Amino acid sequence: MADPLMIFDILLALSIVALATASLSVRDQFTMIVLFIIFGLLSALAWVRLSAPDVALAEAAIGTGVTGALLLKTLHHLRFVSGSRNRQPMTGVAPLPPVPLGVTLANAAFCGLITLGLAAGFLGAPAAGPGFDMLVAEAMPTSGVAHPVTGVLLNFRAYDTLMEVVVLLAAVVAVWQIERGLSEAPAPVMGVVWQGFARLALPAIVVVGTYLLWGGAEAPGGAFQGGAVLAAMGLLLLLTRAYVPQPGHRGIARWAFVLGTGVFALVALLVAGGGRVAFEYPLEHAKTLILLIEGMVTISIAVTLAALFHGREPVALTTGGRHDT
Amino acid sequence: MSVDLSPITLAIFVPLFGAIMAFLLPRAASVIGLATLALTTGAVIWLARAVLTGGAVVLPLGGWGAPLGIDLRADGLSVAMLGLTCAVGFLVSVAALDSLKGAQQARQRQYFWPLWLLLLTGMNGVYLGTDIFNLYVMIEVIALAAVGLTVLSGSRAAVQAGLEYMYASILGALLFLMGVGFIYLQLGRLDFAGLTGAEPTGALIAALALMFVGLALKTALFPLHFWLPAAHANATAPASALLSGLVVKAALYIVLRLAQYMPFPSETLLTLVGLMGAGAVIWGGIQALRAERLKLLVAWSTVAQIGLIFVAFARAGEVGLPESWKAAALLILAHGIAKAAMFLAAGRIKDEIGHDVIRDLDRSPIRPTLAQFTFALAAISLIGLPPSLGFIGKWSLMEGAMAAGYWHWVAVTMAGTLMSVAYFSRVFAGFLRFDRVRAPVGEHQGWALADAAPLTLALAAIGLGLLAAPILGFIEIGYPFGVAP
Amino acid sequence: MMDAPLLPLFILLTSLLAAPVLFSLPERAARLRTGINLGMAGLKVALVAWLSLKVSQGVIYDLRFELLPGLEFKLQADPLAILFIALSAVLWLITTIYSVGYLEHGPHRARFFGFFSLCVAATVGIALSGNLFTFLLFYELLTLATYPLVIHRGTAEALRAGRIYLIYTLAGGLVLLLGTLGLWVLAGTTDFVPGGVLAYVVAVNPLAAQLLFVVLIGALGVKAALFPFHVWLPIAMVAPAPVSALLHAVAVVKAGAFGIMRVVYEVFGIETAQALGVTAPLAVLAGVTIIYGSLKAITQDDIKKRLAYSTVSQVSYITLGVALASPLAAVGALAHLIHQGLMKITMFMVAGNLAEGLGVKRVSQMDGVGRAMPGSMLAFTLAALGMIGLPPLAGFVSKWYLAQGGLEAGQAWVIELLLGSSLLNAIYFMPMLHRAWFRDAAPETTGAPGRPRIGWMLAVPPAATAALVLIAGGFANAPFSPLEWTRFIVAIEYQE
């Protein structure tokens, strides 16, 4: 056992737990989000250590990056709204009564017990136990891709992935639904320096995103990570006001949202026939089809994530989903 | 190249494409929605025929086959749930067509259809799924669409309730996901078949507990029901009908399936499940008695009824489980149909009278006769009076409990029945009292075509009791529950 | 004559299918509604006559439909069923005519007649039930169909009464469900079979069988208004007169009494029940109810309430006859099922006429009403005398057989009970008759003579039923009279 590595592991684990605790207990919400972002990045690091670079990439880009951006945007909005409330202090409502300490402690003790039970269950489970290793190894040659994670995502368990894209679609429909007609906090705008930086960074982001997408077939990366990176570009465009969504763009945005789901589902259905079932790509076209799906899904993910960040559906006067196709 | 499609794939992909089309073409959303429902129902009927003639149907997606790939499987119970979802869904859609027809509801209408069709996709996916991780993704599809529907009206109460619902949903799904993790750790596979016959180790018990608590949160089993009443009471009527009638059933169905395949640890756990159910029956009943608004009363009755389904599940202990699930399944079907009818009727009453404060129902000179009649019919099934499907379910519950000597479950059922009589008769009094009306009572006021859908549902809830024997025969197809210990 | 195995089903459907049609008729379509009502009621009487003929010729009707594995929805037409179904068919026709007249201009007639029809359908179903499970289905339907009739007026008082009615009867229904389940679990069948299905259970587990008896009789006792479950009956008097008439004569109360018969004779079997030692306590309970009801009736000033307590008392004659476990008492019980129905419906219709025509609702207001409404009061007098047990009226016949049965069973106290009860009957009916005929009318109840105060639709029905009271008593031994038919049934139940 490599000793320095173990020390690293323990330290990393401790800091992850400490950050998780800190982010929940710190008073200031902005600090909370920042701590969370650090927590997410460290978790991603831990996953790299556990030889899961794809997951680490996804967590860093989507789980931490996009989630962090969403949280910050919401915080900005809340501060704006409550700022307007503070202007009329007379009508303010009493703040929520704090939860009695006893209840909190009881809850914490309860959760602690659950955690202990889970830990016991975990320790009793077989280490490095049974898995799909053999099955995947056997099936990889006929999957049409070289990278196992991509093979799982887009071939063996493609149905899961399709539904995951459907979840994204449901989310954007729900968000548009929820935020319709919402009075708008002025969008956060970056300073001039940052704007310049953002403009510089844009091409690089596109290159990285495309590379991730393309590399997904052989190396870590793929549609989700690529989509997230492209979405980051969208965020920058929105923040720098380089792109302001117009009501007229709604239609295009809708098409962009459903593009991935639609193509994915259509391909899945159309390959059925000649003794094959849905999602059973013919071997000779497997790579092409998977790349097609990945490309379309990437576009949808990018647009959807950006739209989730932006929130409201673009209607007259206000702004909405981004399109970058 | 010819494409040959299985009705199983159609049951999932038709609503998915419907949702996409309804989202892309908002102006035609209603037409697309209804057409989708009709087509999905057709696919389910096709599937039902296949299951009737050939037994359970399995479709290995991608041709890989479980455990590497994901299998879809349709047996009697799945198809019964699909049938419930499509039939109730279709009628609720018809009702929604009317209740969303106003000009000021244009935006609601625009979002209702894609969300509802996505919800349908998710529910059909749950009923056909055999992979627990896939079920996790599916319940998230359901959760997001359901929350979207909950807050359709955009009122503050609805948004507040929707947010609580969202928290509960996410937490439930994450508990479930954690359970999936433990199952993977122990067994290294995620398909249902892989669960069969496994030794109940610590990790598996942890997994089972996590998944059960997660699902209980999603299906609002007492004491994890806290989010349900507000969410179901504040949604618009068609959304309430879908949420209460159909959505909570998806998580319940997963519980049934897990009990089929997982090694169920012990009598103690089953008793605990029954006790939670009993708590729900009593607490839901008490709250329904106290509720001031009609829709809130109906929502609390859902809490009580969900509890009853769990009591049915636990009615005869571990030994009786291979039979008990049938009573639970019957109650699920009965509640799905009757509760949808009741929420739609309650919505109609509220629309006609202008409010739904129970104690002031009798002050209104407007009496939406048909909606009130529908409400009463639905109540008959929910109370469990013959010959409704609810009665048959209750009969099965009590019969099994009695035969096994579990008198306490009989007592709980009877108490629940009496309470339901008490709280529903509060409403009937409001319908039938006339001496508090100042203005002359109009004759047959408030008839509308929109009453047709709930009335059909309510009549079905009553009439299907006569078809209980064939229904029971059907849900047993391809479902060898006896395999589980 | 052609053979129709579905005949019982048709009889059920005449009123069951009429209900949705009546519900959907607009309020103003009065003629059409009356036409359907009377048409269906007449059709039912004709079908029932045909059915009785067939059954008396020994034709067996047995319709089954499986609801759950092994559990059947079963309709059968045996002589006992015919007895009850004939009563309900005839009285439905008469009450329908009366209701049309009574509610001529009232609100919610569509609703009223729809539920009225359902109520009769439930009664017919109860009569035709071939097993306890089917009986339970119709028993609950009866509750649901009568509730809207009880609260028809829609006042706070009516709703309060309705709530009490609903709580009692639905709780009773729930207990019946429990009992049916118990029977199903213990015996594996719920069929009604002469001689009973529980002999084996009684031998193996007498305690369970006794418990089952208590549960079943308790459940049925709620509708049969057996003490102490009778509370709802006097309160439910707020219902319109035709509803009260139907409730007391045919539908609810009789359904309970009929159910007790089925349970004692065909679930337990009279011999088994006797061996189990449960009939004697039941007889005592019936006796207590008879006396209690009569005593309470004396104290009532409200006419309908007095009649209601009288029902509490009179219906228990039926239970008493069943519980005495003697063939002669059984004849008396079965005959009383019919006779009490005829007499009580007459009295309630007259009570309704008094309220409609004269505004008289209390006994103390009855002075001189005989002169104002001689026809109605004559019918009332006949029925009241019958109740007291004056020969040759119908009530005398049943009491006579009950007394004989008491002797046969070696229970001499029954004679004293019957005499005492008759005396009490006289105490609460005689003052009413005295006031009506021999006192001078109060100014508000005397109107211009010669002009009828009520339409023929209100006047004829009580006259008709009073005539039946006379005929049933006077021609008790004629073929197809209730008494003769009763003997036919008792021969079956006692397996002679």
Next chain:
Amino acid sequence: MTPDLIYGLTGIAVFGIGLVGALCALDRLRRVLALKLCSVGAGFLLVVGAWRAPPGVPDPVPHALVITGIVVMVSATAVALALIRRLQTLEAEDER
């Protein structure tokens, strides 16, 4: 002590911390964050389950599952945050 053990327990701890937050936190934003912590905890568990001691190659299936889980979680988070924004706005409007 192998990494899978260390990080497995870390994951469970993070899940537990998230659970406390989800149940006790009043602040709406914080509850969303707590739920996100739970999801990271669950991710840890799956990634640990996939880990094989070198030179073994990790099982790719749980990796794919976690990626799916991450995307699902961000969708749910987005909806929850949208609800929070909407609700806060409505509350502010009511008070005005």
